[in-house]
Structure formats: structure tokens, C-alpha cells
Amino acid sequence: MSEATDARPARGGLRVAVQKLGTALSNMVLPNIGAFIAWGLITALFIEAGWITLVGGWFGYEGSYGMVEQFGAWGAGADGTGIVGPMITYLLPILIGYTGGRMMYDDTVRGGVVGAIATIGAITGASVPMFLGAMVMGPLGGWSMKRLDALWEHKIRPGFEMLVNNFSAGIWGMILAIVGFVVAGPFVTAFSATAEKVVDFLVSNSLLPLTSIFVEPAKILFLNNAINHGVFTPLGAAEATTNGKSILFLIEANPGPGLGLLLAFAVFGVGIARASAPGAILIQFVGGIHEIYFPYVLMKPKMILAVILGGMTGVATNLVFDSGLRAPAAPGSIIAVLIQAPISSLVGVILSVVFSAAVTFVVAAVLLRFDKSDTGDLAGATSDMEKMKGKRSLASSALAGDRRQAGPITSIVFACDAGMGSSAMGASVLRKKVRAAGFADVTVVNKAISSLTDTYDVVVTHQDLTERAKQKTPGAVHVSVDNFMASPRYDEVVEMLQQSNTPGAGGTAAPSETAQAHTGSILDIGSIVLSGRASSRDEAISQAGQLLVSSGAVPRSYVDFMHERELSVSTHIGSGLAIPHGTNEAKDLVRRTAISFIRYPDGVSWNGKPTEFVVGIAGKGNDHLEVLSRLAQIFVDPAQVEQLRAASTPEEVQHLLEGVDASVSQD
Template sequence: MKNGLQKFGKFLSAMVMPNIGAFIAWGFITALFIADGWIPNAKLASIQPYMLTFLLPMLIAYTGGKQVGGDRGGVMGAIAVMGCIAGVGGFDGQPMLMGAMVMGPFAGWVIKKFDKAMDGHMPAGFEMLINNFSVGILGMIVAIIGYFIIGPFMSTVLAVLTAGVNVLVKAKLIPLAAIFIEPAKVLFLNNAINHGIFTPIGIEQAKEAGKSIMYMLEANPGPGLGVLLAYAVFSKDKVTKSSAPGAIIIHFFGGIHEIYFPYILMNPIVIIAPIVGNICAITFFTFTKCGLIGPSSPGSIIAYLSMSPKSQIPLTILGVLIATVVSFLIASPIIRMSDGKSLEDAQDDMAAKKAESKGITVDPGEKKDADKVKKIVFACDAGMGSSAMGATKFRNRVKAQRPDLTVINTSVDNIPADCDIAVVQAVLADRARKSAPQAQLVIINNFLQDPNLDGLYEQMTAKVDASAQTAAAVEEVETPVATGNAKILVEEGIKTGLKPVDKFEAIKAAGKLLNELGYVEEGYIDAMVKREETVTTYMGLGVAIPHGTGDAKKKVQKTGIVMLQYPEGVDFDGEKAQLVFGIAGIGDEHLGLLAKISEIIEDPERLEQLKTTKNVDEIMEMFK
């Protein structure tokens, strides 16, 4: 349930976050130039309703449509939301921010389904005509649906919500909203709540009163600041304690509230602190009749104060201070009496709970002292792709500080007996424990960018004896470099500029290409799908490496790698993969090329180039 809410929250946030700059522009125009603003100017203030009525909903709908259906989906979303806007009367109706969050993804889904149905059936020479007319005709139909159904429905929903909020305000019960605001924020629903619910209601209130308390409920940086201050002062874990001051700056001045969510998750009872802190602040704002002129986005103290009427800035500051002090006072004894759990430990627990929800028992094992660790093993199902890249990347990261450390990869059922730490995904943890009962387990979601890998790096380098770093007798693990890279990856095995598809379609396409090039038997494709159903092959950084299960190696005829480029990304369970590498390996022949891939993706410029270039020769040159 929680994971589903997190994915939903991330999806909604992904529609809003790219457009925060537009919200800021609209907010500043509102705060500066309306009649009660800082420097009233009627002409400049006239920009504001156009931005609110048309610009913001269109941007959100375009972004949501593009998330689902690529560029064509974005255009469809923008067309569709115009139907909603017209259906509620344009300037005379309610802003369609909520309508945009529905119509954008819906329109993107419609065109995605159309493109899928037409794939392989489009007459040669008619591609442009069909592509343009399909968006035009389907966009018109969806806009009509928005006009008659979605727009009026969302207007009704917003009217009901507004009426309910007004009742709570009059009954002095609005502070109780903090009971669901703070937990929902920790589940990454903060942008959905702020811009999907509170901002539209705040707009309606601000039309009458010139300000709204709704803008203050979610964006107040005080509750989160109190929690971070408590960790900075009282945390027993040195890493957590030292990280809190930096998080304070990012949260309070940068407005990135997500920075304090892991601190709540590592000790869930701490959530009481921001809830009570926000209740106290909202109560104060209610009795002093405070409100902001426009939405505070992001939720930094700078934006919060800039949206406050000049006469109420002292009261706004006092409300933030109240939330901070109350949150700090409640969080402090909880943190002092806690068992000193670290951020890394909390992330391990979360991964374990995720695995247990699937019927898997995870025991991470006793954390080992860095100076006693000599071998780290990255293990995946087949030991072919994911673990090889993860091991290469981590080896390169740690070798300067720990040249004595051996980092290898293998299949999860063949972890060697001298393994000190095994790095595995949660769904493979039980098998790893049986294979290496002596090892500490590090549970991750993906092999390239995972907080627990950062924690492992800190564990390995925090207490390293200087002699270990300068040891002359080092067992260096070389990644085999295949001299036949040109035969493993060939020009015919590279496809660029592909349209977004379902992840299983992308995996099947990679498998089909491996088969067509003679690398694998046809049955290997099903093994690739089975592998993905067991555990994701998404690596992080926009890269996925699908390959067959361990028992499918007999279907590999020769080592080969293919690359499918999806510039708009393929959805791998909430993560976008622009690069899908299909792998079939015999022995270690493919590891040299995997090492090269790992080297390239560590360079942001080369990685971006690989995700977007249409020049196959350029790609081949990168892998030479």
C-alpha cells in the first residue's frame, strides 16, 4: 500500500516539479503587482489570471501527457486540458490544475495505445500524415470529453473540497489537517497535496480575501526544521548527526522538504513531532488570520516570506518559529531515547520490509568492521549483467581508498565461502543468505545508484587503517577486457530514437534482436521476461540491462550485447530507462564491454550523449 502511494506521489510530483518555475513566476507576479501586493501595478497584474487559467494547467497537462505518451502525449495533454478549461467557463471558472493532472496522463495513454495499435501497420509514405492527424483527431475527442465530463466533474470536486475547508476554517478545525499532511508528505505526496488540492482551494479563497491560509499548510518549513535540528543535536549515530546540518540548509533555504523524509522513516514515531508542530503553527495562523498571497513553491523560508503580505511578515515568521520549536521539543527526547539507528540501517530495514511483503525473510547479518572486510561480492540471479556492472562501478569508486579490497560479481547461488559482504536485491536475499550465511548482506534496489551503496562505501572507507591504503601486496581484480568487442556489439545491434513502450515489450525487442543476430536461441527471450518478473533489471541512471535467468545460459550461442535507445524513456516500475542493453554472455567474454558501459555512464555528459545521439558510428566509437 505504502509503495503504491509512493509511486503515485512520485508520478504526480513528476508532473508538477518540472513546472515549479512557472508557479514561482505566477506567485511573484501575484505577490508584487496585485492591488494588495508589494508594488501594485494593474497592468502587470493582468498577466496573472492568464498564467493561472491557461499556462499552469497546460504545462502540467503537457508534462503528464509526455510522461505517459512521449512528445505526442504531451501535445495531446495540452489539447485535452483546454477542453476542461472551456468546460468550466475559462476565466469565470475554477483553475483546472486538478483537471490537468487527470487529462494529461489520460491523453498520453490514449495516443500511446493508438501508436501501439499502428506499430507495423502504417503505410509507407503516410507516416507524417497519420501521426499529425491522429493527434489532431484524438486530441479533439479527448478535449470534448474534458469539456463535458472531466472539467465539470473536477469543478464539482473542487467546490465540495472548498466548502468543506470553509466549514473547517469557521469551526477552527483546520489545524487538524496536519494529521494527514505530514504523513502524506513523507510518502512523497507533498506536491500532489500542495499543488493538486491546497493551491486550487487557496486560489478561490484569495479571490475574495486577497490571501489564503491554504498556501501555508503544507509549505511551512518549520516542522521539518525542528526534526532536523533535533537530529543534529541528539542523534547517537555520527553519520546521521553530521549529515543533519547540511540537510537543514537544503530544507530551510532551498525548500527541498524531501530531504528530511528519510530522517522520519528511520524512526517513524518521530512523525509525531512535525504533526504537532504544524498543528500549533496552523492554530496560530488561524487565530491571527494569516495567509499567503500565492503558493510558496518551493517551501523555503525565502519563498514563504515573499508570498506573505508585508504587514503580516512578523506573524508569518513567528508561525514558522512556533512549528520549529514545538517539533524540536517533541522530536528531541524521542531521538535521545532511540537505539541510535542510522540512515543506512533505516534503509536496510525498509528494504527488508519490502521483501517480507513478498514472503521473503531478510537478515542483513552483523555489520562487519571495515578492516576485516577483504571481499565484497555483487550477486544477481545469473551473475551476468546487473551484478557485473555494479561490481565494476563500486570497485572503481573504492579502489583509491581501499586497494586491498576485492570486489567481484557472481550468481546469487554461487557466492564464494570467503565473501565478507554480499550485495543483492531484496528479492534475492533469502538465496544469498543460504549461499553465504557468513556474510553481511547489503540490500539494494538497483546496482548503480542506491543509498545503501553509499552507506557501504562509507562503511568501507570511514575507519580504514593507513597501512591498508598503501599496502603493496594487493590482490587486484582485473575486469577481463574482451579483444572481440567489435563482435560482441555490432552496428546492427544498436537501435536509436525508439518510441516509448512497455518494459516487457522493450525486453522482448532486445531479446528478438539478440536472436536475429545469432547470439541466442529464440527461447532465451522468454527467459529474459522471466528474469524481469523475478527481479528488475533496471540499474539506475536511466540504464536497464535485461538478460536471461541462470538456467537459460544453455540457450546462448555466442556472447553478444545489443543496445536499444529510448530517448523518452521506458517505465521500469516508476523509473525511466533511456538505454536498454540486452545481454547474452558465455563465460566472462562480455565483462569487458560491461566495464566500458559502466565507465561511460559515470560521465554525465557521455551518458546523456549515449541517451540522445542518433549516430550509430558515434556510439560504436564510444565503446571501442
């Protein structure tokens, strides 16, 4: 596939590696933010200096002190009193460990369970909240369990799978829990003590504002989640257990600098930047999606000075007022910030947001007023260039050219670092454009880059994240944008859809070179089995692959790549259907597009999921995308699934699946 990107120097590999590490850390915390918020709210209500005590004192209600003593005790003993302490000591670290283990073992519960067992060892062996220990032991548990399972894969005798799986997870989890208790717990305790001393040194010497010199540029490079949830959240939570609040929660999450920058562009900016800034303010300040202002800095890099000075001002203000938050403000919305602020910190927190926004606004306004060039407005410059040329950019031409060969586009994904903020917003904007152009059947979704699979036709990312996305989806067209709100690239995507999805426009009307290379049905009668029997997932994959081999569509080595694909991402897609197929590296082995069909009346366990139908796929070029699309349409229809279940001859199945056959053009 061609890449819809401008001719730019390759992005640094080091930054991509750092982004990956940071994403891994933040991805263990982000899914559990709801639990952190719950803990923060309980803390705000029930600790001794919380809202219950304050309001009770106002109205002279002495019963409020009893509620605080019952619900808010930090050190819950054997009698089970208190909520705050057990949540931060046990619940939050175990959730992080479970998420990390599941993430490292192909998103399986098995990996999560072993990660949680390993984490409890670290928790009980430490004297501080074990967030950092959970970030180590959880992924270690999932990763190591996956490696151990690979040692005896295909070697377990039928009927003993559950016995081996349960005891291997239990025994290995026990060993990791002991290691966590003896090694990880004490180590992280010592590390946390050292980190606390460093923070105390910076605070006592009024040096903490200097962290903005590193934090703000790192945020612009899309390391914001890594910094906030990978570093400041665990350190801040540990500090909050002793002080009731932490300034660390506001170093990265303060919405003031972003607000000030966007206000400056709204008043003094030009072109698309000025037009889009007011809407971006609402998204950034109220919605808490800080990524919205990153492109504005990237358009004019000198603006980094404004956000650094604004960030330093916010940190300095919180130092002066000794203010902080009880728990992470996620997302970094002004609403979340105020909810997590203790009563004693409200004034300082509010002023830190106001002052940081004011300083950023003034500095950015001066820079914009004295900046006479328009070269920084990349989105505006690109739009003007296309108007002057009177046609699409080179990137758009490349997209349309490739899609004439690949067939219609059915799926578009907007990916960002966390899959929640900028990608959700970008996908919403792009989805509206796609729908307005009349392509209601094209799906536009948002995902985290780490969870991408090579099954999408088009992948849209910010230009600084494209290299990472390419590594996950090498078979897709990649579109790089520099402005989430009003990128001209969105119009290129729509024009690409018009080229590839409209009959007679160079799209679906012309058969692909791949399709012309063969004739006949892609589902041979001999590739249909109605009474399959398999004792395991791997045996079923081998059977489906052998049918493809027998049909002459692929060589025998293709079956090995089907097993390899299954190890990376499960091909079970629900509705009792699995679609095993080869990896991207195996595409060159495919002689012609073909599928095989096996019905298992007694079912087969696919990673614990009951499976009745297995469809093996060998796609030449990008034919597999159409095959998958047609299969999905069939298996989401209960009536058609019931017909497949009731079919008594291979000819009936072939007739029912003729829609899949039609998805690949034939001579």
C-alpha cells in the first residue's frame, strides 16, 4: 500500500520506543481510572478533613464524625473497618497488575489472573502502596505465563488440558507471589522512599516548577499519558496516603497552559488555527482532552515556550499555597480537577489554573503578534496549496491509485496513544464527513495504537504517531494529520472513498489483478466438512488449513503461519465462528484466494470459547478484507447461521456462502 504522508524525514526510533514504553505503563492505569476516581471521591467524603466532617460541623451534626471513623479509616484491620485504606493498598494495585498481565498475554483472563497473583506478593511484601510493583509484577506474570504455556503447547494429551492449565497457572502464580514478596516489595519500597526524597528536595528548594521544562515538551511528543499515569500517578498516590493530597497529580494534568494557548490562537491566530481554537477550548478545558492543543504547538514550535512558562507558573502556585489533589484528575478536565481537590486546596488549585492560563496566553499572544510568517500554520498552508493547485495533493492521488487495485474501503480507524481522547474526537469529525458523503456502510472507529490489528483498510493518526501505527498495521493505507479538528486530510479520505467505493470511478467496477489470476469458486465442494471433530483449537486450525492445501490454494507451509497468527491474535470473532488465516508474511504463499468450511456439531473449545464453525481463509493480496466483510454479514444474521447449522450437503453450504464467493471478482 502507498502511504498517505508528506515527504518528511523519518521520525526518531528512540522516541517511538519511549512512546511504546510509556503507552504500556499508562495502559495499565487508564482502564482503571474509574476505580481511582471512586477512591478519590470516597477519600474526599470520609477522611477526617473531608466534606462529611466539614458539612457536619457547619450544621452541628456530631454523627458525621462517626461516619468518618467507620468508612474513612486508612488502616483497616481484621474487623474490616474503613474503605480508603484497603482500596489504595489492595484494590488499585491488583487491578493494575491484572490489567498488565492480561495485556501481556494477548488480552486473556489467564494472563490477568497470574499477573494479579504476582502483584499480591509485592503488595504484602511492601510498606507503601504497590503501584510501581504492580506495573512490574503484573506484566511479568502475564508474559512469563505465556512463555511457559508455549513450552507444552500441542503436547498435552486430550482430556488433560484443563488440569494442566489450572495447575500450571496456580503453581507459577505461587512462585511469582513469593518472588514479589521477597524481592519486588522491598525493592519498590526502597525506590519509593528514594523518589519521595527527590520530590521533597525539589519542593523544599522550590525547584519543582523546573519539571515543566521536561514535562511540557514531552507531552507535545504524545508522552502525556506515559508521564501522568506511568510516573506521576503512582508517585502521587503514595504521597497522598500520608499527606491526603499530592501536587504531582497537577504537574501534567493542569488544564491551564492548554487553555491559555488556545485562547491566544482564538484571538491572535490566523486561518484554520483561529477558526478551530474556540471549539478546541471546550474540548480541552471541559472535556479534558489535552491532545487537542498539541498540534497548535507543532504548527508553531516556538509556542512550546508559552506552555512551559505556563506550566511552571501552575506548579509554583501550588507550591506557594501547598495545594494538590487527592487522586488523579483523569481526564484532565477542570471538572475532574475541582472534584479531586481537597477543601483546603481549592483556592490554590483554582489559582494555579488561572495563573498558568494567563501566563501562557500572554506569552503566546506576544509570539503570535510578532510572528509575521504563515509557514507555521501547516493545516492552513496545506489547504491553500490545494486550492491553488486546484486538485488533490500527492498523498490523495497515491491513496486513490492503490485502492483501485485493492477494492472498496470498508473500515477506517483513527488511532492515538490511548485510544480515548484525540482519536475519539478525530474519529467523530471524520465519521461525520464520511456519512455526509453518502458512505454510511463504511465504519469509522477509534482505538489505541497498541490494540491495532492489521485488519483495517485505512489508519488515520497524528503525524508524530504514524511510524508506530505502521508497525502494527503494515497492510493498511496510513493517513497522517496535523490538526484533529479541521485537517484537509479528512477531505482526502472522503475523495479516496469516492474513487474506490463508487462503481465506474475506478473502484469496484474494475476487477483487481489478483482476482483476474484465477477463476471458479473460492469455496470448493471438497473444502467443506459438515461433521468435523477436533479436540483442540490447534487441531481445528490444522484441519481447516489442510483443506486449503488440498484445494491447491496454498502450500503446506501456509498452515504453520496460520498457527503463528493464532499465537499473536485470536481469530475467534464470536457467534460460534473462528476464521484462522495466515500472517501478513504468508501472503506471498497464497496462490489464489480460497476458503475452507468446517462445521463441528459437538463444538470445539477456542481459548475457552465454544466454536461451531471454522472458516479457513487464504487471501491473495487484499481479497481477505472482502472475504471477512462478507462473512461478518452472514454470521450476524441468525437466520443464515441457522441455515448453515441445518445444511445436510456441501452443496447447500456452498450456496449459502455464495455471497462470500461474490466478494472476490471472477473472470
